[in-house]
Amino acid sequence: MGYINLFFFFSFLGFVWETAWVSLNEKKFANRGFLKGPILPIYGFGAISVIFSTRNLYNKLSIFIVGSIIATILELITGWAIEKLFKIRYWDYDERFLNYNGYICLRSSLFWGFISIFLYDLTYKFVMPKIKIYENSNISFISYILIFLFLLDTYLSIKDAYGFRKLIEMEEKAEAYKKVLKENLDQKRKNLDEKIDEIKDDSLEIRRELERNFSENIKDYVKKSKDKELRFRNRILSLIESYEFRKEENKERLIQIINGYYKERIKKYKKLERNISKLSKRNKLSYRFKNKD
Secondary structure (H helix, E strand, O other), X not given: OHHHHHHHHHHHHHHHHHHHHHHHHHXXXXXXXXXXXXXXXXXXXXXXXXXXXXXXXXXXXXXXXXXXXXXXXXXXHHHHHXXXXXXXXXXXXXXXXXXXXXXXEHHHHHHHHHHHHHHHHHHHHHHHHHHHHXXXXXXXOHHHHXXXXXXXXXXXXXXXXXXXXXXXXXXXXXXXXXXXXXXHHHHHHHHHHHHHHHHHHHHHHHHHHHHHHHHHHHXXXXXHHHHHHHHHHHHHHXXXXXXXXXXXXXXXXXHHHHHHHHHHHHHHHHHHHHHHHHHHHHHOOOOOXXXXX
């Protein structure tokens, strides 16, 4: 039971140390425990591992090196396992010098080395004698109660952590769906913009076609109107030619009057053509002129 009692002692000591340190830095109380109770198992396992690994060492430099290596490996494995199992990080050294994936860093490893020297002296000079006195006392049964509470706390905390993992997974799925939805909306917006551009191009082509038809219809209207006026004039002239006038000069005068009249009429049609063409160019009108015979 000696190592188990050491585990509980250093787990509690680690909880007090880390909670106090983080609370002071954040200027508010911060519970750093993974479990519900006031212990941090990583400190307990780390302390036991360091104490066991350095039990036959008496040189402080050796204790420093071995302790820092053992504690760093434990910190790396624990950090990686917690993130893989529960999708959460309890510490992150990404911004620190010489870190590995945020799980470990040089500063932390050096800290564990100094802590190992402190643990070595604390354990063999103070803690172990006190634990032996406790184990021989009438209250040693408390250790069994602590084991039961630790196992129960571990079970409940892992269950909660898995529930929290499910929430994280649901959030990740929601984010992925949101991303896919955004990509689909962006694609639909792009397709809509392309359709609008196509409609604009088609509208421009139709407008140009209407403008061409408008110009052509004006020309056709003027030509037909002139031809109609000329045919009508020729009919009148034919009637005049077939009619016998008493004086030839009356006939010539009448022909001049008719030619002058129709000449003015044709001028009006040409003027109308010019005016409508100017209007079409200025206002970009696209009317189809309808000719009525």
